Amino acid sequence: MEKQAIIETEGLTKIYSQQVAVDHLSLSVMEGEVFGFLGPNGAGKTTTLLMLLGLTEPTSGKARVLSVDPTREPIKVKGMIGYMPENMGFYGDLNARQTLSFVAELNGLSRKVADERIEIAMKTVGLENETEKKVGAYSRGMRQRLGIAELLIKEPKVAFLDEPTLGLDPDATNWMMELIEKLSRENKMTVVLSSHLLHLVQRVCHRIGIMIKGKMVAQGPMEQLAREKLGVGTEKFTGIISAVIGL
Amino acid sequence: MILFALITMVSLIIAYMVGLGIREELAGLPGVPRYVFLMLFTSRGAVFSLVQFVAFFGPLIGLILGFDMINRERNEGTLSKLLSQPIYRDSVINGKFLAGVITISIMMISIVLLITGLGLRMVGVVPGSDELWYGELVFMSLSVLFTSPSGLAWPFFFPFCFGVLPLQL
Numbered sequence: 113m114e115k116q117a118i119i120e121t122e123g124l125t126k127i128y129s130q131q132v133a134v135d136h137l138s139l140s141v142m143e144g145e146v147f148g149f150l151g152p153n154g155a156g157k158t159t160t161l162l163m164l165l166g167l168t169e170p171t172s173g174k175a176r177v178l179s180v181d182p183t184r185e186p187i188k189v190k191g192m193i194g195y196m197p198e199n200m201g202f203y204g205d206l207n208a209r210q211t212l213s214f215v216a217e218l219n220g221l222s223r224k225v226a227d228e229r230i231e232i233a234m235k236t237v238g239l240e241n242e243t244e245k246k247v248g249a250y251s252r253g254m255r256q257r258l259g260i261a262e263l264l265i266k267e268p269k270v271a272f273l274d275e276p277t278l279g280l281d282p283d284a285t286n287w288m289m290e291l292i293e294k295l296s297r298e299n300k301m302t303v304v305l306s307s308h309l310l311h312l313v314q315r316v317c318h319r320i321g322i323m324i325k326g327k328m329v330a331q332g333p334m335e336q337l338a339r340e341k342l343g344v345g346t347e348k349f350t351g352i353i354s355a356v357i358g359l
Numbered sequence: 360m361i362l363f364a365l366i367t368m369v370s371l372i373i374a375y376m377v378g379l380g381i382r383e384e385l386a387g388l389p390g391v392p393r394y395v396f397l398m399l400f401t402s403r404g405a406v407f408s409l410v411q412f413v414a415f416f417g418p419l420i421g422l423i424l425g426f427d428m429i430n431r432e433r434n435e436g437t438l439s440k441l442l443s444q445p446i447y448r449d450s451v452i453n454g455k456f457l458a459g460v461i462t463i464s465i466m467m468i469s470i471v472l473l474i475t476g477l478g479l480r481m482v483g484v485v486p487g488s489d490e491l492w493y494g495e496l497v498f499m500s501l502s503v504l505f506t507s508p509s510g511l512a513w514p515f516f517f518p519f520c521f522g523v524l525p526l527q528l
Contacts (some may be wrong), residue, residue, distance in 0.1 A: 165443055191445035201436030218444040262440070 118143045118270060118302050119164060124173035126159050126326075133159040135326035136173065141304060141319075146296050148317030149306035156326040157306035158198060161272050164304075165195055178269060191219065194263030198274040200255075204248030208239060208258055211247055215265045226265070233264040237291070253284040260291065271295065273305040277312060289316050310350055362423065366416055367470055373409050374474040377402050378481035385482065396486035399478045400498060409474070413467075413502050420466070424459045460503065467502045471495055 119141040126134040134156040141147045149157040162168045164177055166186025175182055182189040202211055209230060216226035234240045237257040242250075250258065256276070263271055276292070277285045293316050295301045307313050313320055314334055321331040330337050338349030377399055400409045407415075429452070432438035441451060475495065479485065486495075 167439070167442060187445045187447065190443055193443075195440070195443040197436065197439040197443070199436045200440055203435075203437060215444065218441075218446055220445075 116143055117141065119175075119177050119304070121160075121164070121175045122173060124160070124163060124175055125171045126156070126163060126168065127171045132326050134163070134170075137323075137326075137328050139321060139328060139331065141302060144296070144300055144302055145318040146292065146303045146305070146316050148313035148320040149304070149323060150308070150310060150313050150320050151306075151323035152308055154325075155323040157323055158274055160323075161195070161274055161304070161306065165189060165193060165272065191266075192269050194266050194268035194271045196259045196263050196271070196273045196276060198278060200259050202247040202250070202255060202258065205246060207244050207246050208234065208250075208261075209243045211258065212261060212265055215262050219266055221265075229265050229267065230261075233261040236264060237261045238287075252279050253281070256280060256284070256288065260288075267299075268301070270302045270304065273303065275307060276305055277307065277309065285312065292316050314350065362420060363466055366420070366466070367473070369412065370409055370470045371473060371477065373407075373412060374399055374477050375481070377408070378478055381482050385484070396478060396482065396484055397495075399474060399482070400495075410498070417463075417467075417502055420463065421459070424462060428455045428459065464503045467499050471499050 117140040119139065121137055121139045124134060124137040124139070125132070137156075137160060139160075149160065151157055159168065163170045164175055164182055166182035166189050169183055177189050178192055180188050180192075203214075206214070212230045212233065213226055216229065221229070230243075231240075234243055237260050239254065239257055239261065242254065247255070247258065256279075260276075273292070277288050280288060289312060292303055292305065296303055296316075305313070305317070317334070319331070319333050320337070322329045322337075332340075334349070380402070381398055402408055429438070432441060442448065475486070
């Protein structure tokens with residue numbers, strides 16, 4: 113884990129008309145790791161991701177993503193990060209191939225490169241037999257897979273996944289987790305994911321950050337958090353955390 | 360889609376009725392007066408003239424096209440994905456606007472061309488170059504401007520179009 117930090121924030125704060133969404137967040141994510149944001153709904157996970165992408169401006173504080181300031185150069189950051197939002201939609205009357213080539217076009221890829229990447233991405237997410245089907249007819253699980261494929265088209269160094277398993281059945285959830293592990297291992301992708309499900313985060317993430325009401329309460333590898341903060345084993349820690357943040 | 364079809368249909372019906380009227384009028388006159396051809400657009404059919412019709416329904420189309428072009432993306436959850444791609448926000452908005460303008464241009468141009476053709480056949484008068492130039496082109500471009508889906512632009516063009524068009528023709 114002695115690698116350089118790919119994402120760093122310092123005192124990152126976002127205030128939405130009186131309400132503090134993210135409160136002096138200091139965070140660092142290392143190259144190649146899978147980092148999990150854990151916290152109940154409304155803890156500021158999504159807002160943090162949006163600020164790191166340059167989609168919202170922080171009220172105060174600094175952020176650096178791949179040594180670029182997302183507030184100042186959002187386009188540059190957006191080119192390097194793949195983002196999968198929580199409730200994403202698709203253009204229902206396009207088929208999967210058209211959806212992906214649209215993303216490729218927005219990223220300025222040539223047709224040849226785009227076709228190659230679409231092929232690979234569809235294979236990776238297991239949709240290679242559905243490329244000509246209209247996205248409007250896709251099931252929830254398939255849409256989620258297509259979302260990942262969209263992200264892979266960019267071949268990003270960093271992937272932000274906001275609640276990637278939301279609304280998926282156990283099988284699909286398993287599949288998603290295995291895919292995330294695979295991307296991290298084989299593509300050397302840094303993954304930042306947010307979830308309110310502890311056991312998922314625990315399974316794939318190298319390090320976790322627990323957020324409650326906009327504050328980062330704890331940050332580090334699971335075992336270390338368990339030992340240092342509470343002096344218990346991982347299993348007991350899981351139980352305690354679940355009880356504390358009410359999940 | 361349905362609205363487009365409806366507007367085209369109504370425009371054609373108006374033009375047809377006006378055309379019939381003009382043909383009758385012309386039969387009783389010794390020569391051909393100036394700007395007969397443009398009367399296709401400006402004289403009343405049963406209830407209203409084509410110009411009035413476009414002035415009334417054009418903005419409606421503009422509004423329908425315009426009012427939720429960004430909101431729809433947001434509601435369907437495609438906006439956040441679109442904005443997380445490395446493109447400028449301006450290009451999203453400009454592209455939306457341009458798409459609306461082009462759609463309306465195609466609609467207006469085809470309606471005017473259809474009516475021109477219909478008029479040629481019915482009235483039997485060939486429009487002079489000044490009629491084509493001032494009448495049809497001005498009518499088309501003003502209508503496009505006027506109808507263009509911009510919540511801000513259309514109140515501005517409303518009096519302008521209403522006042523100028525009938526005078527010009």
